[in-house]
Amino acid sequence: xxxxxxxxxxxxxxxxxxxxxxxxxxxxxxxxxxxxxxxxxxxxxxxxxxxxxxxxxxxxxxxxxxxxxxxxxxxxxxxxxxxxxxxxxxxxxxxxxxxxxxxxxxxxxxxxxxxxxxxxxxxxxxx
Amino acid sequence: xxxxxxxxxxxxxxxxxxxxxxxxxxxxxxxxxxxxxxxxxxxxxxxxxxxxxxxxxxxxxxxxxxxxxxxxxxxxxxxxxxxxxxxxxxxxxxxxxxxxxxxxxx
Numbered sequence: 001x002x003x004x005x006x007x008x009x010x011x012x013x014x015x016x017x018x019x020x021x022x023x024x025x026x027x028x029x030x031x032x033x034x035x036x037x038x039x040x041x042x043x044x045x046x047x048x049x050x051x052x053x054x055x056x057x058x059x060x061x062x063x064x065x066x067x068x069x070x071x072x073x074x075x076x077x078x079x080x081x082x083x084x085x086x087x088x089x090x091x092x093x094x095x096x097x098x099x100x101x102x103x104x105x106x107x108x109x110x111x112x113x114x115x116x117x118x119x120x121x122x123x124x125x126x127x
Numbered sequence: 128x129x130x131x132x133x134x135x136x137x138x139x140x141x142x143x144x145x146x147x148x149x150x151x152x153x154x155x156x157x158x159x160x161x162x163x164x165x166x167x168x169x170x171x172x173x174x175x176x177x178x179x180x181x182x183x184x185x186x187x188x189x190x191x192x193x194x195x196x197x198x199x200x201x202x203x204x205x206x207x208x209x210x211x212x213x214x215x216x217x218x219x220x221x222x223x224x225x226x227x228x229x230x231x232x233x
Contacts, residue, residue, distance in 0.1 A: 047222035113161040117170035
């Protein structure tokens with residue numbers, strides 16, 4: 001059974017930093033692209049960042065670029081999101097999500113539909 | 128950046144009704160369009176990918192169509208368990224979610 005478990009959320013002051021983790025199990029982690037998506041309280045979904053299976057392709061939403069860093073450790077089956085210079089508007093539930101695994105001709109799409117999601121971890125940025 | 132719009136929102140319908148949600152992209156995204164269902168307090172669930180492909184295990188009352196800039200998501204016969212917010216998402220150029228359509232029972 002595929003499982004994604006986020007951790008590392010909490011209360012942080014504006015300008016502070018936080019590192020989120022996502023522990024994956026039940027599938028070959030090193031074969032799939034991974035993503036972070038967030039949802040502010042009462043709001044819609046907002047894509048944060050994506051990373052392909054071997055970390056050769058990394059993408060960020062414009063509002064996170066330069067402040068957030070996505071990474072993965074395939075040996076530890078883990079995905080990370082380092083968040084710096086946090087702002088009040090970064091307050092949200094952060095979900096990690098696995099890509100669907102769409103590949104063609106031996107090459108997998110660097111950005112994919114997300115078919116497994118964790119339960120999310122809440123990040124609150126407030127003084 | 129590609130912008131996504133959805134209509135209507137919200138949407139009220141009766142059990143058994145056919146429900147249709149439209150999603151429009153600000154530029155041609157071919158068929159790189161997915162639909163997600165999110166129930167309150169839960170993570171989103173992928174229902175349809177690449178505009179019309181039903182994810183394994185998703186009931187056949189859900190369907191999707193469209194290409195280019197205009198897409199449609201349909202529930203052929205609304206069930207009480209379908210009460211949720213539905214999001215379209217493009218992945219032709221990075222990723223953008225639509226604003227969501229909240230579906231409830233009339």
